[in-house]
Structure formats: C-alpha cells, structure tokens
Amino acid sequence: MTAAPSVEPVSAGSLAGFDHECDVLVVGFGCAGAAAAFEAATAGADVLVLERAGGPGGSSAMSGGELYLGGGTALQQACGFDDDPDNMFAYLRAAVGPHADEEKLRLYCDGSVEHFEWFRGRGLTFNESLYDAPSWMPPTMDGLMWLGENAHPYNTIARPVPRGHRPATRSFGGWLIMEALVAAAKAAGAACHEDTRATNLVVDDDGRVAGVVAQRYGAPVAYRARRAVVLTTGGFVDNEEMLAHHAPVLLGHGKVSDGLDDGSGIEMATALGAATRRMSAVEVALTALPAMLVRGVLVNGLGQRFVNEDVYPGLFSHAAVVHQPGPYWAIIDEEGYEDIPARDLWGVRPRFVTETLAELEEALGMPAGALEATVAAYNRYAERGEDPYFRKDPKWLRPLRPPFAAADPRIGFNAGDRESAGKGTGVAGFTLGGLRTTVDGAVLNHSGRPIPGLYAAGRAASGIHGEGYVSGTSLGDGTFFGRRAGRHAATSE
C-alpha cells in the first residue's frame, strides 16, 4: 500500500491467504445489507456481514423510516384505499422520473404487497390509520401517510392513494426497522464483523470477485467469499471529492447520512471496471414547513413561485435547490399561520412580519413589486379556487391578506434559540446514483455484462430512481433489491 488509499482490486494470488471465509460476503449492514444477508442466509448460504461502524444500522437506522409500498397492501386496504401495482407504477414512474429504471420499478411495484408482508414477518407493526395532512413526517403513530400522490400533476396520472408505510413509532422510525432487520439476519444465521472497513475487492485469476481486503483496528484482514460479494455500502454524500466529480449540487449542504457514506463500494467496483448510472441524481430536503407552504406560497429569491406547494416536500425541495435562485422563502399571512395545527408547526417562527408586501419584499431583498405581483396573481385566482400556474389543490387556495410573514428555511425546524440556527443552507441531501446492476443485483461492466461474483444494492447501486425522489423509496428499493441480490448471491456460481 502507498500513502494515498488505493481502491484498486487486489489479486487473490498476491495475498498470503485469507483470514476468514464464507459463501456470501455482505459489505455494509444498513437496510440493503440486512435484507441481502437475511435472504442469502435463509437460502442456506454461510453469510458474513462486514460493518465499518461499531454496530449495524448505518444511515438507514438514522432515517425517518418511511417505506414506499403499495399496490394494495393490507395496510392500504385496512385504511380504505384501493390500490394496485399498475396504479403504483404510474405514480412512481412520474414521481421518481423522468428516466426512472422502469424494469426495476415494475418489479418493485409488482412485488410491493409481498414486500410489505415480509416486513411484517420480520416483526414490524404498522398502525391501521392515516395521517391526512402535509408533513415531512407525521407527529403521530399513524401507519400510513401521503407522499405526494394527491398533488398535481400526480393526481391526474394515477388514482391518488397514500403509500407511505410507517412502523409504529413516534418521529424517526429507521432505528426500529433496522433493529428488526438486523435481528432477522442474525436469526437466519448471518454473522457480523463490526469495526471492519472493506478497502479493496479481491479478484481471482479468471476475473471473478473472490472476496475483499478490509481494515480492522488498523490491521489488514482478508475475507474470501466462495460465492459472491454483495456491496451495500451506501451512497457517497460524505465523500467531498466524489461529490465534486459527480454531484456538485450537494457541495456545501448538509448530509443525510451516518457520516460514513463515502462511496467506498462504488469506488471499489468501478476500479474493477463496473459501470455506474445517474451519479448526479440526488435527494435534497429543504427545511421548509409543508403545513405552512400549503397555506401560503413558496418563492425564490426574486419572489417568484415555481411549484405547487402541496407536492411531496422532497419535490418542492428539489424544484427549489436544483433549479431556482435562492434564498427561498415561505410566505404566509396571519390567518394561514394561525390555521397551522400546533403539532405540524415544528417550532417554525416567521423571520419577518410586516403589514404590507412592499415592506416584506424590501426586508427580503427583492425588487420592489416582485412579491406584490406574485401574491396579486395568486390571490386573484385563489378567489376563484384556481391556481392555473401550478395547480395547487383548491382546498388550500385562499387569498393572502395582511399582515404577512416570511419564514426562512435556513433557520431550520425547532431551532429555538440555538446558536447554529440560520447558519446553514437549510438544505440537506444524499446521493441516488451508483453501480449499474441487473434487477437481481448483479453488477454490470461497461459492456453490460455481469462481473462474476459481484452484487450490489441500496444506494451503492442505482435503483428505481431517475431524476426524482419521494421518501420511502430508498429504504424501499434498498430492501427490495437487497433481498433479490442476497437470494441470487447465495446461488452464484
């Protein structure tokens, strides 16, 4: 090894030998790794999972825990919603598109009911009730939530039904999902080496991936995988150089991760000639309050609206951060602010309150008349229950009247008086691009052929996503295609 870390593959012949052996070696114990390990072990393989942190869970355990599932799950039925795989496919193709991976998406929708039952079979419970209000995350134990299905244009593309499935816990539920999946993988027989960071793939003379070299407490350890290596190492939001090269829109913003999403699996595989897909695709979240936006307007730094404010929050975030000049402002009036249920307010207070829009646009540094023109147009149509610009649902349309207020997403949620409030960008995200894989998780080379012995799933791979994202599709496709990768890795020859 030289001073700078190498991600290049190592030939098996160059090693003194292997320290450990297994059939299927899973690298990374987040949701995709746990799903792969469970299925591979259940299929009879001797499975070992490497986790570089001190314990399993990864970024998945820190996530909100929404699972994007549908097609007629038991939970949807219990809540009175009639869904089917085609309807789910129509929505997702639009919402995670354009240019989503339709082959993966089709399987994902067709298998979603079974996948929900798989989660329940792992001991997760979902309360049979819907949280029927706009929110990044319901403040309740409700098991079902909307994720943009009921907003334009999606409500014209597919029959709107909610598909956000949430395990029964308050607030962030990722830890609960990961507790269940890690326990299931271990119960199925998967072992785990923690504090073990894979650094290079090991390759046989015939080009087959035969294991990995890892670092454990500062010393190299060699692992042999008799059947396959499954890379479930996550995305690359924590790797500044990879961001600069592939997804620079995220540079400078907050990171939705456990701090270890450094793209190592992607780099190890591409060093061996693996192909990637959509490395520039990202999820971004703007800390703007959905319950406030639906009752007001979201504007860019020039006071222009650019999206119907009732879309899934990840979509208004993407529309803002990727395409509009900042800063972004949530504009609302007193009546609207007071209409926000306390439980949906998340400690957001206006940064500016004024009697007139002229004063407000001046406070916000906008050209005189900019915000006035935007609100005048909004109000003129809202009187008639119309939004011909972006087609926000009529139920939210109401002319905005003095006094007015502007909330600043850079302040964040529940900021209180904490010193960091307002010092960030108000934006955090993660990467969606990764290794090009088949629907069974086999990693493909640049000629479109599988690299023998190598699989990937989760955010180390490119999943169902094109340009778009909705919550729950990352845990969703990570586990769904993690399971497929695990099953196929177990029988890889």
Added chain:
Amino acid sequence: MTAAPSVEPVSAGSLAGFDHECDVLVVGFGCAGAAAAFEAATAGADVLVLERAGGPGGSSAMSGGELYLGGGTALQQACGFDDDPDNMFAYLRAAVGPHADEEKLRLYCDGSVEHFEWFRGRGLTFNESLYDAPSWMPPTMDGLMWLGENAHPYNTIARPVPRGHRPATRSFGGWLIMEALVAAAKAAGAACHEDTRATNLVVDDDGRVAGVVAQRYGAPVAYRARRAVVLTTGGFVDNEEMLAHHAPVLLGHGKVSDGLDDGSGIEMATALGAATRRMSAVEVALTALPAMLVRGVLVNGLGQRFVNEDVYPGLFSHAAVVHQPGPYWAIIDEEGYEDIPARDLWGVRPRFVTETLAELEEALGMPAGALEATVAAYNRYAERGEDPYFRKDPKWLRPLRPPFAAADPRIGFNAGDRESAGKGTGVAGFTLGGLRTTVDGAVLNHSGRPIPGLYAAGRAASGIHGEGYVSGTSLGDGTFFGRRAGRHAATSE
C-alpha cells in the same frame, strides 16, 4: 467476440500479434487528436492517428470554429482591448463554473497567448476587427467577438473584454481550423488510418496500455503503441444509452456532433478502471435569437423571466433548458423587432403577433395575466433604465409597447417554409463530462493514479468545465490539453 459489442480491455498476450506499430497512437482525428498528433510528432515520436470516419475532422470540423482565447492576445491588442491571464481566469471560473477544474483553467489562461500564436503558426489568420453585437455567430469576417464577458454578473467579476477568436471565414469556421491542424499534424509526420474504429484497449501483463484493437472494413486490426495511446474520441451525445445513464437532460434533443460521438473512448477506458468527472455536464443551445432577446424578454412556459437576456446565448440556453419549464418564448414589440439589423435576424419571424399581451398570453397557453405581469414589471423598471431582477445592460432597456410578438425557438433559424420547422425541440447540445485526466492528459484511475500508457483530451476527457459553458472553450481546451497530452505521450515510459 459475442454478439453485443464488448468494450472490455484485451490482453496483449491473447492477440496473435500486432498489425501495426507506432510510438504514440492517437484515437480520433478531431481538434484534440490533431493537436496531440502534431505535438507528439514534433517531439520526434512515430505517430499514427486512427479515424473511424472516411476522413479527419470529426465534430470539430462541423463546429462554429470559435476559439475562447485571451489574456492579452495579439488580436485583442490590435482591437484595442487590454486583457491579462488573471482577468481571463476570473471570467472563465465564473462562466464555466461553478466547480470548474481550476488547475486546468489556470494553465489554460496562462498559456492562452502562446496558444493563439500556435494557431497562427499553423497558418490560421484572424481579422483584426470586433463584431460588437449579440449573436450566436457573427455574419461577418470579424476576428473577435463577445462571448458574454460584458453581461451581468460577469462584468462585475472581471474587466469585460471580448475573447471569442474566429478564423477569417464567413459563418461556421470549424472546417478551416481542422484543415489547418490536420495539415500541420501530417506535415509534422503523423500518419492516419481512416475508416478505422478502435473498439478495445490492449493491455500488457503489467497493466500498461499497449495499443488498441480496431475494426477496419469489418475486420479486426491490432495496433501496438510503444509509448502511449491518446484517446481523443469526443463526447457521448450520440450514444443514447450513455445519455440515459449519465446526461438524460439531452435525451430527445438535437445533437451537436458529426454523428459519431458515441463515447467509445470513455467506455474503453472506464472498462479498464479509469475514473470519470462530471458526466452530467452538458452544453445546450436554444435556437432563440440573441439580437431579438436583448431587445425583448425571454420567458418560460408560465410567462416568467429567468435570466438577463444579454448573457452569452449558451448561458440563457442552459438557464432555460436545464432549469425552466418550457416552452420558451422570445417576446418582443414591433419597435424592437424592427430595430434588429437584417444581418442578425437569421430568418426568424414571429409565430404570434397580437395587439395586446392578454391576447398573446392566451395564444401561448399561459395563465391570463402571467405575461402582462412580467412585462409590466419589466417596463416599470425599464423606464428608469433598470433591471433589478436580472440586470440586463441598460442600453437594451426600453418599455415594450403594442403590438407584441412571440417567436418560438422550436421553429429554428432560417426555417423558411421547410417542413421540419417547429417539429424539433429547438434545442441541441453535446456532452462535457469524460475521463478524469491530469493537466498533462494522463488518464487517472479511481485511486487518483495514472493508468500507464493512457492519455485523453478533448470531450473524451473532462476539461476546464464545471456546470457552465461558453463557445470556444471546447475547441479551446481540446487543442490546448490535446497539445499537452501529445507532448507527454511522446515521452511516456
């Protein structure tokens, strides 16, 4: 070979032998290939260039022929402009940024005066006069043109001087540049095999690139490169699968290429473990008329302005196509239309002419009041010679008055009555991302180390560009870094 074409590297040992040998093998005879071949041959190397088409030139020969040069060239001085490398760097860092490759950019600016002399030394002449009007391409023989340096915000970042250097010809000048560079390369001793399409890199046992396998008239031909292979195969706008995977924004639009920019060099190298940069970065051109836009407004499908219309046309195109909902419209009044010099009109006729903005916005399918509000705001400030929204130069600001017209970029330039007019998207582009290289053209692997014997330049590589583009920077950095790659390849060991 199997049915589907493989781009994977071939081991030298697996070949029956080589059909041809040279010191430096250049793959692709566009501007970067010609520059590399010239320098390598001038340095004493035995140089062979492979060109898959029936003759040299590539996409470069079909280009406009602008060269983005400055820092105080003889042409700039003759036209009375005072430039220096720091000033040029300040502009380009902003214009081809954010996140441009500053190391390459610094060298490019510092070497620009010498590079201009190199072109003159190859026999190209440049008329010592400036075309001082907004245009995609001057309709004159003037040698110098503005490329956005005099528009906001760039005129606040660097001292505005024109840097578009144009060889003395009317209209497209790429063919003239390529005639000169191909002749120079051949005169320096470089040979060329035409109709020869490289398909795979050949690698020695020690991992060094030793040549290529090519197809010529349906038969495989093996080439050995004793010192290095230089990939100058161009970008990937003609490869639909690569576009879908890496730059989907270009899908469905026109292609600025000779039809052969299929990314083959990028794929051959990444198959060997080469790294890429910024594969999603693109140049896009909207067929909207600069001379019309500066005198009116450019609006999106909702009637909103989004950019100062006097920026370099590639920048308003990018602002529209990448970030705004279409269709896009050039809105102008009769007085403005009649003010356009005939030579800058390029056959553009309004698609709609109305007495009122209300009629016009209805014809354009915009919400009633949308365009009226935009023009009202524009006019109110134009009266005072101000554009607080986007800061268009005051010399273009004038209230728009009836009658009004809208031109449709989808119709194209000089469309006349041709049947295809209006059937395209009005957008064409090419890709800017490619192989990760050092400033000397060495191709780097995923560990940041050079792959022995492999160089790249031109659009097969990632050059000086971040997100942005201005005309002349592709021929510019293609030749500049092509020359460096050729020189270093000649002494590669």
